Amino acid sequence: MLARAGALALILAAPAAAQDIQVRELGALDPLEVNVAERPLSNDMWRNSNAATAAAALRALPGPDDEGYGSAAVADFAGRVLLSGGNPPEGGRGNEALAVLRAERVLASTGPIAGYALLERTPGLERLPNLARWHAELGFALGETASACRTTNGLVSGRNQAYWLRARAFCHAIAGEDAAAELSADLASAAERDSDFDTLLYAVTIGQWNDPDVSIDTGLELALARVASGEAQPQLDLSDAPSWLVEVAEVTSEPVEMPDEFGAALTFAETLQGAERRSAWDQLIRQEYDRMTAGLALGHALADAAEEDRFLTVARRYGSQVSSVPVTHATLAHGHRFVLAALVVNDLESARRWRRALDDGPPRRRMQTPATIDDLIGKGPDEGPAMQPQPAFEDEPVWSPPAPRLLVALDLAMAVAQNQLGRDSMIAITGARLEAGPQGVGDVAMLALLGAPVSPDWRVALLETEAQASPALMGMAAASASGAHGETALFAAAALQDGLTNAAPGTLMQVVSALDRAGLSDAARDLLLARIIEETA
Numbered sequence: 001m002l003a004r005a006g007a008l009a010l011i012l013a014a015p016a017a018a019q020d021i022q023v024r025e026l027g028a029l030d031p032l033e034v035n036v037a038e039r040p041l042s043n044d045m046w047r048n049s050n051a052a053t054a055a056a057a058l059r060a061l062p063g064p065d066d067e068g069y070g071s072a073a074v075a076d077f078a079g080r081v082l083l084s085g086g087n088p089p090e091g092g093r094g095n096e097a098l099a100v101l102r103a104e105r106v107l108a109s110t111g112p113i114a115g116y117a118l119l120e121r122t123p124g125l126e127r128l129p130n131l132a133r134w135h136a137e138l139g140f141a142l143g144e145t146a147s148a149c150r151t152t153n154g155l156v157s158g159r160n161q162a163y164w165l166r167a168r169a170f171c172h173a174i175a176g177e178d179a180a181a182e183l184s185a186d187l188a189s190a191a192e193r194d195s196d197f198d199t200l201l202y203a204v205t206i207g208q209w210n211d212p213d214v215s216i217d218t219g220l221e222l223a224l225a226r227v228a229s230g231e232a233q234p235q236l237d238l239s240d241a242p243s244w245l246v247e248v249a250e251v252t253s254e255p256v257e258m259p260d261e262f263g264a265a266l267t268f269a270e271t272l273q274g275a276e277r278r279s280a281w282d283q284l285i286r287q288e289y290d291r292m293t294a295g296l297a298l299g300h301a302l303a304d305a306a307e308e309d310r311f312l313t314v315a316r317r318y319g320s321q322v323s324s325v326p327v328t329h330a331t332l333a334h335g336h337r338f339v340l341a342a343l344v345v346n347d348l349e350s351a352r353r354w355r356r357a358l359d360d361g362p363p364r365r366r367m368q369t370p371a372t373i374d375d376l377i378g379k380g381p382d383e384g385p386a387m388q389p390q391p392a393f394e395d396e397p398v399w400s401p402p403a404p405r406l407l408v409a410l411d412l413a414m415a416v417a418q419n420q421l422g423r424d425s426m427i428a429i430t431g432a433r434l435e436a437g438p439q440g441v442g443d444v445a446m447l448a449l450l451g452a453p454v455s456p457d458w459r460v461a462l463l464e465t466e467a468q469a470s471p472a473l474m475g476m477a478a479a480s481a482s483g484a485h486g487e488t489a490l491f492a493a494a495a496l497q498d499g500l501t502n503a504a505p506g507t508l509m510q511v512v513s514a515l516d517r518a519g520l521s522d523a524a525r526d527l528l529l530a531r532i533i534e535e536t537a
Contacts, residue, residue, distance in 0.1 A: 031099035035085030045486035049089035060494035070499030072312035073530030078493035079110030129158030141219030162192040203228035295325030299334025319345030361399025421452035431455035468504030
């Protein structure tokens with residue numbers, strides 16, 4: 001989620017076409033009208049919805065304290081809908097609770113950077129304390145302290161709540177106003193005690209840690225921990241922190257120290273676990289001196305991500321690195337994941353190169369032509385080629401292509417990525433894909449509803465799969481029948497929130513049909529590609 005760190009500037013600098021909804025006077029702009037989506041839904045996305053039905057659709061999605069999405073692709077789709085701005089539903093203008101629901105679902109789907117970008121563009125936060133708190137929290141966590149303090153100090157409504165008193169204490173402290181900081185903290189403690197915050201604040205104002213046991217569970221406390229100093233700084237405990245905050249803390253922490261020699265560094269990285277292992281892979285992947293090592297590290301990182309159901313997230317982060325990885329016997333062991341990672345970032349040329357290599361194997365090394373007498377005529381002793389026998393290469397291992405089922409899945413992914421659903425080979429490809437069991441049936445069912453020519457056997461295979469009931473499907477059907485496109489899209493994401501790969505074919509068919517009626521067939525195709533990638537990785 002947070003290699004999205006570089007995405008903040010891109011979101012805040014979104015093109016004018018994506019921001020056309022904000023041309024009206026900022027003071028009159030409702031929070032639901034703010035748009036930061038790259039491919040937004042239409043401005044009338046909330047047509048035929050009211051505040052109650054919109055809230056029900058939003059609550060169907062995971063919030064920041066829930067378990068989260070089982071698929072990064074579904075989370076991205078939900079984020080696309082949630083980040084789209086439009087005229088509020090009936091009775092929704094000026095409804096802060098509805099705006100907070102949206103912001104919380106943005107945080108759960110696309111992460112803190114997108115959530116912060118949305119709220120940074122939202123006017124009138126000074127009179128919306130619940131929405132303003134999310135802006136401040138995300139700003140503090142991401143290091144955007146100037147913006148967070150601006151919201152804190154400009155608040156009109158609810159400014160004497162304990163959280164805002166502590167936020168002002170932080171802003172005073174980083175400005176060197178220690179006495180004012182401690183006074184604000186004392187006022188906050190009188191309303192609601194928080195020993196962890198006090199410990200962190202005094203580590204800033206007097207450089208002394210009063211308690212060796214400090215637990216961090218807010219963005220405000222994480223911001224304090226970054227600037228705290230003094231002797232005997234304790235290990236900070238984030239075990240009670242929400243998952244989004246743990247992720248922010250991880251990506252903003254110091255990188256793990258690595259051996260200088262690349263081979264040793266690669267071996268060392270393989271011994272690590274968790275955040276340290278991810279940090280080691282990141283350093284090796286991004287270095288430009290040894291692209292063989294970078295490729296092996298990338299292969300390991302993608303394999304780890306596939307096991308952790310994070311493949312799309314990691315592929316999006318590093319997919320652009322695939323083009324510079326050399327094709328060798330060692331790197332080709334990760335070749336199928338390189339194809340998929342390249343597709344994730346729409347690098348079709350690299351995807352084709354690695355797909356061909358999976359068939360042909362790595363390039364064979366060529367022996368130089370030995371020198372002859374003719375090569376030496378007219379040459380001085382140091383000018384001609386050496387008259388010495390060429391060293392014999394060790395026998396290179398014979399390349400064995402992956403299993404046909406894997407290659408079929410890759411070919412299907414490439415066809416979907418290139419929007420070549422009508423190609424002549426699709427019937428044969430889908431017939432082979434059906435051999436993958438229920439997952440293959442789901443893929444072919446989505447293809448059929450997207451208009452691709454598919455093997456007729458899919459209808460028989462479909463009847464042999466288990467049905468999957470979801471309350472979100474009923475909400476989606478009702479919203480679709482009412483022409484409420486925004487709600488339809490949100491319920492579609494809710495129906496798939498447990499994951500794409502384990503969704504029943506019947507569920508996938510209903511989602512594709514509903515999205516098509518809502519004018520979002522491109523989103524259905526994106527979900528199909530992501531499903532194939534997640535299954536194949």
